[in-house]
Amino acid sequence: MFFRNLTFFRFPATLAKSLDDLDARLEECRLKPVGPSEPMSRGFVSPFGRDEPAMSHRVGDAIWITLGGEDRLLPAAVVNDALARKIAEIEEKEGRRLGGRARKRLKEDLVMELLPRAFVRPTRLNASLDLEHGFIAVDSSSRKAAEALVSEVRHALGSFPALPLNAEVAVRAVMTGWLAGEPLPAGLSLGDECELKDPVDGGAVVRCSRHELQADEIRSHLEAGKQVTRLALVLDDHVSFVLGEDLVLRKLKFLDGAVEQLENSERDSLHAELDARFALMAGELKRLFAVLEQALKFSRAEA
Amino acid sequence: MPLLRTPRPAPPAEETRPLRLADGREVPVRWVRHPRARRLRLLVGERGARLTLPPRASIRAAEAFLHEHRDWLAQQLAAHVATTLPPLALWQEPQLPLRGEAVPLRWQPGRYARAALDDDGVLLQLPERAGERQARAALREFYGQQARADLGAWLPKYLPGLPRTPLSFRLRPLSSIWGSLSPGDALSLDLALVLGRPSAFEYVLVHELCHLIHANHSRAFWREVEKRWPDWRDERDYLRAQGPGLKAALARLAG
Numbered sequence: 383m384f385f386r387n388l389t390f391f392r393f394p395a396t397l398a399k400s401l402d403d404l405d406a407r408l409e410e411c412r413l414k415p416v417g418p419s420e421p422m423s424r425g426f427v428s429p430f431g432r433d434e435p436a437m438s439h440r441v442g443d444a445i446w447i448t449l450g451g452e453d454r455l456l457p458a459a460v461v462n463d464a465l466a467r468k469i470a471e472i473e474e475k476e477g478r479r480l481g482g483r484a485r486k487r488l489k490e491d492l493v494m495e496l497l498p499r500a501f502v503r504p505t506r507l508n509a510s511l512d513l514e515h516g517f518i519a520v521d522s523s524s525r526k527a528a529e530a531l532v533s534e535v536r537h538a539l540g541s542f543p544a545l546p547l548n549a550e551v552a553v554r555a556v557m558t559g560w561l562a563g564e565p566l567p568a569g570l571s572l573g574d575e576c577e578l579k580d581p582v583d584g585g586a587v588v589r590c591s592r593h594e595l596q597a598d599e600i601r602s603h604l605e606a607g608k609q610v611t612r613l614a615l616v617l618d619d620h621v622s623f624v625l626g627e628d629l630v631l632r633k634l635k636f637l638d639g640a641v642e643q644l645e646n647s648e649r650d651s652l653h654a655e656l657d658a659r660f661a662l663m664a665g666e667l668k669r670l671f672a673v674l675e676q677a678l679k680f681s682r683a684e685a
Numbered sequence: 686m687p688l689l690r691t692p693r694p695a696p697p698a699e700e701t702r703p704l705r706l707a708d709g710r711e712v713p714v715r716w717v718r719h720p721r722a723r724r725l726r727l728l729v730g731e732r733g734a735r736l737t738l739p740p741r742a743s744i745r746a747a748e749a750f751l752h753e754h755r756d757w758l759a760q761q762l763a764a765h766v767a768t769t770l771p772p773l774a775l776w777q778e779p780q781l782p783l784r785g786e787a788v789p790l791r792w793q794p795g796r797y798a799r800a801a802l803d804d805d806g807v808l809l810q811l812p813e814r815a816g817e818r819q820a821r822a823a824l825r826e827f828y829g830q831q832a833r834a835d836l837g838a839w840l841p842k843y844l845p846g847l848p849r850t851p852l853s854f855r856l857r858p859l860s861s862i863w864g865s866l867s868p869g870d871a872l873s874l875d876l877a878l879v880l881g882r883p884s885a886f887e888y889v890l891v892h893e894l895c896h897l898i899h900a901n902h903s904r905a906f907w908r909e910v911e912k913r914w915p916d917w918r919d920e921r922d923y924l925r926a927q928g929p930g931l932k933a934a935l936a937r938l939a940g
Contacts, residue, residue, distance in 0.1 A: 394841075529852050536849070543850050548837045552830035555799040555823075562797045581798070581822035604797045605812045607819035681837025683844070 383659055385508060385521035388623075388631040389528035390671070391544040394684035395516035400539065401445065408437035408447065411538040416452040418498040424451045424534055429508065430656055439657065443513040444664030449531045451507070454500040461496065465489050507531055510664055515671055516683055518544060523632050543683065547629045550679040554581070554627050557610040561595060566615075567677040569669075573614025573622055575633075576600070581609050617673060621666050629678070631670075640666055704734070704751055706759050714751065714758075718742075725750045729761040765929070773938055775817050781807050781824070782934050783831065785882030800827035825876070825939035832856045832879040832886075839887050843913060847897050858935055863889045863924060866896040877935040881927060888920035 413425030427450035428434035439446040468488060469480055480488070508521040509531055518535070520528040536542040560566050561576060572595045578588040588603055595614075612632075616622045619639035623631040640662060649655045674680070698718045703711045714727075714734045725747055726737040738747055751758075780787045789806030800809045800823045807827065811820055836854065844850060851872035859865075859875040866872055872893055878886040891914045899906035910917055 394844075525853070532852075541848075543844050543847075545840065545844075545850050546853050548833055548840075548854065550830070550834040550837050552799070552826045554826060555801070555830070558797045558799065580819075581826070582818040601796075605814060607798050607812055607815035609798065609822075679834075681833075682841065684841050 383508070383656060384634075384636050384663055385510070385519065385667075386632075386634050387521060387523035388634055388667070389520045389522055389525065390547045390629065391518045391520070391528070391532055392547060392680065392683040393516050393518065393542065393544045395513060396684060397516070397543070398443070398513040401511070401513070404445065404447075404539075405437045407538045407540075411534065412437070413450040413452070416454060416502055419494055420454070421456070421497065422451060422453040424449065424530070426450065426534070426538065427506065429660075430653060439660060441657065441661040441664055444660070444668070445511040445513070446660050446664075447509055447511065447535070449507045449509070449534055451505040453503045453505060454497055455503050456493065456496055456500040461489065461492055464492050464496070468492065509535075510660075510667060512664070512668055512671065515668065515675070517547075517671055519667055519671075523630050525628075525630075545681075545683050548681040549629060550681055553629065553678060554609045554611060556678060557613045557625065557627070558604065561600065561610050561613060562604050563596075567673055569618050569673055570677070571616050572596070573616050573624070575612070575614035575624055576610055577612035578603050578608040579611045580607065617666075617670055621670055623670075625674075636663065636666065704755065704758070706755050708759070710759075712758070712762060716747070727751065727754055727758065729758065729765055733765075734758055734762065765933075771937075773817060773821065775820055776811075778938075781938065782880045782931075783807070783828075784879065798823040800824055802827075802831065821939050828876050828879050828935070828939055829856050832874070832876060835879065835883065835886060836874075836890065839890060843891060843894050847894060849897050851894070851897070858932070858940060860932070863928070864893045866893045866900070868900070870897065875932070876939075877928075877931040880934055881931045882923065884916075885920045885923050888914050888917050889924075892917070 408426040411425050413427050414423055416423040426437055427448050428436050429439050429446045429448040430436060437447070465485070465488060469485065472488075473479060507527060509518055511518045518532065520531050522528045522531070532542065532544050536544070560572070566572070574593055574595065575591045576593070576595055577590075578600070580586045586608070588608065589612075590600065593600070611627045612624050614622065614624045614633075616637070619637055621634065621636055621640065623634045625631055644658060644662060649658060700716050701713045702716055704714045705711050712734060714736050715732070716736050716738060718738045718740060720740055722737050722739040724739060725742060727750070728735045728737070736747060736751065776792045778790055778792075781790045782788075783802075788802075791806060791808050793808060793810050794813050795810035796812065798811050798815055798819050800807055802808075809820065809823060809827075811823065833854075833856065836856075849870060851866070852870045853872065855871065855873045856876050857873070858877060859873070862875070863878060864872070864874040874889060874893070878889055892910055895906055895909040895913070898909050914920070
């Protein structure tokens with residue numbers, strides 16, 4: 383259940399009060415099974431799994447929510463193939479070409495006919511809200527998926543003024559500085575992965591993985607004017623991740639320094655196990671956000 | 686069914702021909718044949734002079750047309766700063782426009798490209814091997830960062846009272862508008878705004894945020910703008926008067 387990517391949004395910390403009846407609001411927007419002729423359905427589910435009553439899980443000032451979804455899998459190629467057959471059949475019978483509107487209607491009818499037979503793919507997307515710093519961390523590197531989750535939260539709560547993360551420094555320039563030898567913020571150290579880009583349209587791109595980042599090859603790329611667009615970082619031997627210039631954290635990993643506390647203790651139920659893991663993760667996310675907020679000067683969401 | 690898809694129209698054929706003005710100067714004119722053009726049309730925009738020709742117009746008629754209007758063209762070109770600005774002077778450019786003022790610019794060789802604002806103005810650090818393109822990219826990033834800092838400072842003030850928040854922000858050079866709000870609530874702003882006075886930038890932000898309430902320019906929309914920014918007419922006039930200059934300055938420094 384540990385998150386593997388993080389896309390952050392900020393909300394005013396004053397919002398905490400309105401989250402008291404969060405469970406009830408999420409319950410109203412619980413995931414409904416996708417209907418036979420619907421392409422997809424979205425709704426909240428329990429973070430602990432199917433058929434659990436709790437719609438969110440709170441540890442201190444961190445809240446864990448999960449957006450569930452069911453998508454019908456209907457590949458465009460299948461529809462197009464069936465459509466081509468049907469059109470050929472009709473043209474053969476009537477001896478005339480079908481117009482654009484008739485084709486469109488035929489396609490819609492076909493989709494309606496095929497949808498009930500399509501597979502249903504379940505999806506789950508986790509997010510963690512931190513009420514102290516006022517952020518929501520979505521376990522996705524896809525902007526679109528993260529925005530969809532925030533939209534669903536907004537829909538459930540009526541209003542949820544979440545803003546995409548805004549850094550008041552040039553993220554590329556800061557990361558380039560770190561790689562070029564400027565001191566990193568306390569706690570952070572360089573990992574073994576980076577992406578360098580020539581900052582002109584269609585400029586060259588260099589990606590290094592499993593590479594010593596303080597090497598001469600990399601220095602000469604920086605001297606040629608390339609800038610860092612992704613950089614692997616490690617926080618205190620607890621968390622490693624790749625920070626992108628879009629402020630999305632990818633390849634998030636919780637290292638031994640953090641996870642060993644979990645292994646030492648035995649827990650008897652899945653519920654207790656998930657609770658312990660979320661508590662650990664929420665604590666690490668809080669610290670990680672605080673370090674990054676200071677280094678990259680994230681804007682606050684309240685005046 | 687590739688045959689059924691309407692093909693995307695090819696971009697209009699384009700060539701650049703010089704035109705001799707009355708005072709003997711030669712200026713380039715972009716000749717564009719456009720399939721839907723009905724008559725000859727001469728325009729002056731930020732990319733200089735452009736002549737639009739209908740598909741079958743004769744070259745001789747077009748030349749006669751240009752000759753007839755060359756005085757008007759000279760006058761318009763003089764009014765348009767964009768075509769007369771000198772290129773960015775690498776390692777020499779003395780100052781930068783920022784927030785309506787001219788800020789001193791210092792160039793310094795360094796290990797990597799970056800521009801930063803300090804008490805004495807802007808320090809642009811550039812590797813010795815870097816060229817003009819890297820300098821422009823660093824300046825563009827610098828302007829982007831300054832604009833995001835302003836945005837971060839202003840935005841929280843306006844959030845209460847809005848039905849939703851913008852889902853994303855994009856700052857980049859725009860050619861003819863100052864900002865837009867997409868149906869998916871993505872906010873886009875012209876990077877050139879950070880070169881002009883801050884009140885104009887803030888007004889454009891307020892204007893676009895008000896589109897979250899009314900996605901049109903109705904009276905109700907302007908009432909919302911007026912509630913939040915009573916002097917919007919001043920800013921509109923400023924942008925109309927100074928705007929093309931700001932856009933041209935950005936294109937010159939960081940385009």
